Amino acid sequence: MSEKVLIKGNYAIAQAALNAGLECYFGYPITPQTEIGEYLSGEMYKRNLAYVCAESELAAINMVLGASSTGAKTMTTSSSCAVALMQEALSYACADEVPVVLVNVMRAGPGLGYIYPAQGDYYQAVKGGGNGDYKMTVLAPSTVQECIDLTYRAFYLAHKYRNPTMLLADGLLGQMMEPAEFGEYPYPEVDNSSWALTGAKGRDGRAIYSLGACEEKQIKRIYHLFEKYKQIAENETDWEELNTEDADILLVAFGSMTRNIKAAMNELRKEGIKAGILRPITLSPFPTQRINEISKQVNNIIVVEMNMGQMVNDVKIAVEGNAKVDLINRPVGQWLSVEEIITGVKKVLENSYASV
Amino acid sequence: MQVFKIPDSIKKDSKYTFCPGCDHGIAVRLVAELLDEMNLTEKTICATSIGCSVFLYDFLNIDCIEAPHGRAVAEATGVKRARPDNFVFTYQGDGDFASIGLAESMHGALRGEKITAICINNTTYGMTGGQMGPTTILGQKTTTSPMGRFVDTYGYPIHIAEQIALCDGTAFSARVALDTVSHINQAKKALRKAFQVQLDGLGYGFVEFLATCPTNWKMTPEDAHERVRNEMIKTYPLGVFKDVTSD
Amino acid sequence: MEQNFIIAGFGGQGVLFAGKVLANAFMFLGNNVTWYPCYGAEMRGGTVNCEIVISDEEVSSVHKENADYIIALNQLSFDRFLSKVKSGGMMFSNSTLVDENKLRTDIEYLSAPMTQIANESGYSKLANMVALGALTNIIPALNENVLAKAIQKVLEGGKEKFFESNLEALKLGIGCLALA
Numbered sequence: 018m019s020e021k022v023l024i025k026g027n028y029a030i031a032q033a034a035l036n037a038g039l040e041c042y043f044g045y046p047i048t049p050q051t052e053i054g055e056y057l058s059g060e061m062y063k064r065n066l067a068y069v070c071a072e073s074e075l076a077a078i079n080m081v082l083g084a085s086s087t088g089a090k091t092m093t094t095s096s097s098c099a100v101a102l103m104q105e106a107l108s109y110a111c112a113d114e115v116p117v118v119l120v121n122v123m124r125a126g127p128g129l130g131y132i133y134p135a136q137g138d139y140y141q142a143v144k145g146g147g148n149g150d151y152k153m154t155v156l157a158p159s160t161v162q163e164c165i166d167l168t169y170r171a172f173y174l175a176h177k178y179r180n181p182t183m184l185l186a187d188g189l190l191g192q193m194m195e196p197a198e199f200g201e202y203p204y205p206e207v208d209n210s211s212w213a214l215t216g217a218k219g220r221d222g223r224a225i226y227s228l229g230a231c232e233e234k235q236i237k238r239i240y241h242l243f244e245k246y247k248q249i250a251e252n253e254t255d256w257e258e259l260n261t262e263d264a265d266i267l268l269v270a271f272g273s274m275t276r277n278i279k280a281a282m283n284e285l286r287k288e289g290i291k292a293g294i295l296r297p298i299t300l301s302p303f304p305t306q307r308i309n310e311i312s313k314q315v316n317n318i319i320v321v322e323m324n325m326g327q328m329v330n331d332v333k334i335a336v337e338g339n340a341k342v343d344l345i346n347r348p349v350g351q352w353l354s355v356e357e358i359i360t361g362v363k364k365v366l367e368n369s370y371a372s373v
Numbered sequence: 374m375q376v377f378k379i380p381d382s383i384k385k386d387s388k389y390t391f392c393p394g395c396d397h398g399i400a401v402r403l404v405a406e407l408l409d410e411m412n413l414t415e416k417t418i419c420a421t422s423i424g425c426s427v428f429l430y431d432f433l434n435i436d437c438i439e440a441p442h443g444r445a446v447a448e449a450t451g452v453k454r455a456r457p458d459n460f461v462f463t464y465q466g467d468g469d470f471a472s473i474g475l476a477e478s479m480h481g482a483l484r485g486e487k488i489t490a491i492c493i494n495n496t497t498y499g500m501t502g503g504q505m506g507p508t509t510i511l512g513q514k515t516t517t518s519p520m521g522r523f524v525d526t527y528g529y530p531i532h533i534a535e536q537i538a539l540c541d542g543t544a545f546s547a548r549v550a551l552d553t554v555s556h557i558n559q560a561k562k563a564l565r566k567a568f569q570v571q572l573d574g575l576g577y578g579f580v581e582f583l584a585t586c587p588t589n590w591k592m593t594p595e596d597a598h599e600r601v602r603n604e605m606i607k608t609y610p611l612g613v614f615k616d617v618t619s620d
Numbered sequence: 621m622e623q624n625f626i627i628a629g630f631g632g633q634g635v636l637f638a639g640k641v642l643a644n645a646f647m648f649l650g651n652n653v654t655w656y657p658c659y660g661a662e663m664r665g666g667t668v669n670c671e672i673v674i675s676d677e678e679v680s681s682v683h684k685e686n687a688d689y690i691i692a693l694n695q696l697s698f699d700r701f702l703s704k705v706k707s708g709g710m711m712f713s714n715s716t717l718v719d720e721n722k723l724r725t726d727i728e729y730l731s732a733p734m735t736q737i738a739n740e741s742g743y744s745k746l747a748n749m750v751a752l753g754a755l756t757n758i759i760p761a762l763n764e765n766v767l768a769k770a771i772q773k774v775l776e777g778g779k780e781k782f783f784e785s786n787l788e789a790l791k792l793g794i795g796c797l798a799l800a
Contacts, residue, residue: 023644023655023773041455067454071447072480079444079477083420083451086438091455109441160678193682194640194655196647214436214452216459218415222384224430226421226439273682280622280680355680 021198026164026190027052029197030120033168034092035060037202041067041091043080045099048132049188050122053094078103078119085115086225088213090172094120096188097138098129101146108147110181111242112227114212117181118171119153122191125349134188135349136272139327142185143301150239152246154182154253155301159275161195167298173204178249179212185300187323189273189352250302257296258307260286264293266317266362267340269308269332271297274352278321281358292362300328308335319365321345321358341369380405382414384434394594396551396584397425400493401432403561404464407568408435413460420448422465422474425499429464443474446481449488460571462489467581468498471533472507478537485542485576489567492533492579495586496605503589507531510608515589530608534581538614544576547613550583550606552598563613575617583609621676624684627751628669628701629693629714634748637774638691639670641752644770646674649761654682667696689758691751692718693734712758714747730758732796738789746789753793764794 024032031053034042042061044054054070061068067084071077077093084091095103100121110117121142125135142155154174156167167184175182214223229235257275260282261267268278275296285292295311297304312318318340320329329344336342345361347353353361382405391397408414414435421429423442430437440448445463453461463470470478470492478490497515498504505518508530512521522530538546545567549560560582567578583605585597592600613619625642629635636657643655651674658669671687673679686706692698692713702724705711710728713720716735732754734747743749749771756762771786 021647023640023647023653041451043451069450069454069484072476076444076447076450076477076480079440079447080451080454082440082444083438083448083453084455085451086448087418087452087455087459089455091451105441106444109439113439189656189682192657194643195679195682196653214418214438215456216416216418217435222430222433222435222437224437224439226427226430226437228427228439276679277681279678351685352681352683354685 021196023194023196024161025052025192025194026161026186027122027192028056029161029164030094030168030184030186031056031060032199033165034118034172035064036199037169037172038090038206039066039092040089041081041084042093043069043071043077043084043091044093044095045071045074045077047096047099049124049134049191050094050096050120052191053120074099074102075106078106078117081117081119082106082110082113082115085110085117086113086214088209088215090118090176092118092120094122096122097124097126100138100141104146105148107145107153107181108149108151109227111151111153112149112238113225114179115181115225116175116179118175118184119181120184120186123185123187130349132188133350134323134352136187136274136323137327137348138185139271139300139322139324142183143303143331151242152301154178154180154249155185155299156182157185157271157298157300158190159271159273159296160197161190161193162197164190165197165199169202169204173207174249174253176207176209178245180245180249185272187272246302253299254302254304255298256304256307257294257298259294261293261295261311263291264311264315265291266293266319266366267311267315268292268294268319268321268362269296269328270294270321271300271328274321274323277352277355277358280355281362284355284359285362290362290366303331303335305331305335308332309337309339312336312339315340317365317369318342319345319362321353323352324348380409382408382434384432387432389432390428391425392588394585394587394597395425396495396582397493399551399557400491400582400584401429403557403564404491405433407561407565411565411568413568416458417460417462418452418456420445420452420461420463422463422469424466424469426464426466426469426493443469443472444477445469446474446486446488446490447477449490450481450484450486453486453488457487460568462491462568464491465493466499467492467494467496467508467533468506471531479540482537482540482543482577482579485544487571487574487576489571489578491564492581493584494533494581494609495584497586497589499586499589503586508533508609510604532609534579534614537577537579540577542576543615544570544578544617545613546579546615548581548583548609548611550601550611552601556611559611566616566618570618583611622673622680623689624671624673624687625689625691626669626671626687626701626704627691627693628667628697629748630666630696631668632745633668633693634745635668635693636670638748638752639672640774641767641770642755643672644773645762645766646672648766648769651675652677652679654679656682667700669697669701691755693747693751694718710758712751712755714751716747732793734793737792737796741788741792743785743789746786749786749789750793750796753790753795754797756794757797764790
């Protein structure tokens with residue numbers, strides 16, 4: 018399957034999951050990601066794989082938790098307000114160290130919001146809406162090709178680290194078509210025989226649980242989890258960088274918004290404004306260290322996102338005051354155009370020169 | 374002659390932490406005896422729940438996944454669909470199964486999931502200290518119905534086994550009690566059937582155990598079992614409400 | 621350089637299908653391309669549209685505020701999208717169903733009786749392919765071969781039997797604008 022095909026992001030994610038060895042899918046319909054479940058219902062039936070139309074997202078994510086606890090490659094896909102319903106189980110999955118793969122094709126919020134594309138679930142994904150100290154691994158594709166590549170990676174990372182891994186896409190990526198290549202699933206299979214529930218044959222029973230009735234054990238558990246998160250950060254933090262070597266200003270965006278800032282960067286460079294780009298591919302772990310390094314070299318850092326300013330705060334933490342950090346944003350709907358971004362950047366520059 | 378033996382599927386070093394007179398201990402033992410007798414221990418995966426029933430994995434030497442409150446049937450569905458050759462059961466309280474988890478519990482039955490669900494009905498939330506639950510009987514005083522459960526404010530209790538029997542995917546649904554030896558024997562028979570329908574691929578097996586909670590009922594174990602006989606069984610009649618193998 | 625197209629019409633006119641054919645054709649011609657539909661409740665209001673962007677680099681914004689070419693298959697689409705044609709761009713409409721209201725003077729207008737041509741030849745649902753055929757006269761890079769290959773691609777997976785009729789309608793489209 019090395020031929021380029023014109024394919025919708027949602028179908029690309031679904032097919033990539035099958036290529037990655039998906040064994041079980043549990044889901045509930047919600048726009049703009051319903052095609053994933055529709056596509057998989059037929060394909061998984063043909064392949065004799067487990068597919069359940071769950072009664073709710075709450076049930077779906079808990080079915081995922083059950084199936085994942087047996088070591089099976091399992092996925093659910095959903096969107097924003099319905100991912101909100103799953104937060105309790107995601108906290109459990111982190112505590113239980115169960116390899117859940119979850120796709121959020123973001124729509125607009127808060128509340129019911131609408132099906133317009135948006136990036137308002139950055140906090141939900143990265144900070145978590147569930148209880149307690151935990152971190153999911155979060156990957157953000159910017160093209161349909163990356164919907165495939167990062168779905169592959171999500172399965173690998175989820176199983177390698179036994180940590181819930183989310184593909185955070187947006188309605189635009191889910192609905193658009195773009196040429197992409199599937200290739201083969203590029204990662205090795207992860208051995209889960211040391212922990213998966215298979216029935217206690219020839220060994221003692223195993224319990225996967227997060228009840229922390231013993232304080233000492235509970236403290237140990239949390240330190241263990243955070244030691245693991247540190248490892249994930251060391252090994253798996255990923256980002257894309259363009260023209261940062263000589264940049265005076267750094268544009269930061271994630272997901273499909275990156276497409277627009279790339280075009281804006283090219284235009285700005287034509288006008289002699291030395292702009293560079295950093296795009297986090299892993300939102301969690303966040304490329305904090307690299308942004309900190311670049312912040313010592315540039316004057317301005319401008320975050321462009323389709324929300325009221327969420328990732329910008331992680332950028333500010335990374336920058337530690339080394340550069341001025343500004344935000345160009347809109348909450349939902351029509352993506353900020355290249356022209357709007359250019360105008361916004363120029364405005365920021367005028368203001369910062371004025372303040373010098 | 375040996376008259377009693379600790380089932381092999383009970384952990385050797387385990388000590389029940391249930392309150393004196395609590396029927397959880399009997400229910401767990403029946404589960405363990407049947408896992409032994411039906412040779413299921415090595416292929417079993419259990420979805421435990423939240424409440425006093427959460428401690429199951431401390432007592433049984435089997436694979437367990439702890440489900441969030443109310444989601445045991447959803448978790449069991451995931452386990453069974455992923456590993457259809459395993460034997461999968463849930464062990465839940467009435468609040469877990471029939472209040473917060475009613476949707477999952479019933480949809481599992483409607484889909485005819487080939488799992489067995491066990492619900493321990495003690496008419497109260499035991500672990501949190503005796504609040505009103507979905508099966509709290511009319512007139513029963515709890516910490517959140519201090520004047521007694523009356524309909525205007527609190528609505529009606531749910532008859533779980535009858536409701537589950539109405540679902541087309543249910544293969545077996547019964548209500549049993551643990552207050553006398555003969556009831557315990559009947560309970561084991563029912564549970565065996567609820568296990569067997571799963572093994573035979575017939576659908577959802579369900580058993581509701583009427584059980585004591587002497588601590589929160591503020592009764593002696595003896596009085597608590599008296600209450601099961603005089604009050605609970607009158608409200609929640611024992612019996613088999615569906616059995617697809619009996620026709 | 622980027623160029624974008626919006627195809628718009630009412631449900632049943634094959635707007636999304638035509639867009640997929642066009643996007644595949646551009647992909648076969650070696651362009652970077654994206655296809656983006658209106659989706660959700662908008663679809664139930666009766667009008668449907670999709671946007672195709674082509675570029676020699678990675679496509680930037682896949683959903684732009686205006687377009688170089690707008691293909692309007694019905695009146696509602698013409699009226700709605702007239703203001704979205706880029707200055708110097710083109711509004712290409714289906715004259716069977718559209719009264720051209722040339723309110724703007726900074727764009728080009730072109731029309732063909734797409735539905736009429738399709739109906740007269742017995743391909744009543746294929747005004748969309750007539751439109752794509754006609755487009756070969758406007759966009760020099762497009763031709764019958766590449767569009768035929770694209771139609772074949774989009775019909776893959778069970779709809780192959782519609783290939784001949786789509787191809788015939790495409791050919792009629794190629795001819796119609798040459799005559800006009």
